[in-house]
Amino acid sequence: MSLYDCMILLKPHVKKEDLMELVARVGKHVYSRNGALTDIKSFGNVQLGYGIKKLDGNWEILYS
Secondary structure (H helix, E strand, C coil), X not given: CCCCCCEEEECCCXXXXXXXXXXXXXXXXXXXXXXXXXXXXXXXXXXXXXXXXXXXXXXXXXXX
């Protein structure tokens, strides 16, 4: 089975409950396609070196 990486960038004001709901939805989608999540890491709030769609600031980064 091939391994793939997925990185999710979120605005810092997203609530923890909403974050967990998003991770659960992504996990369900992966499992529905016969995939598996092997590891989930959170890097917390990170100041990016570049802006995204003219929105600057800190971002929550989830990596799986």
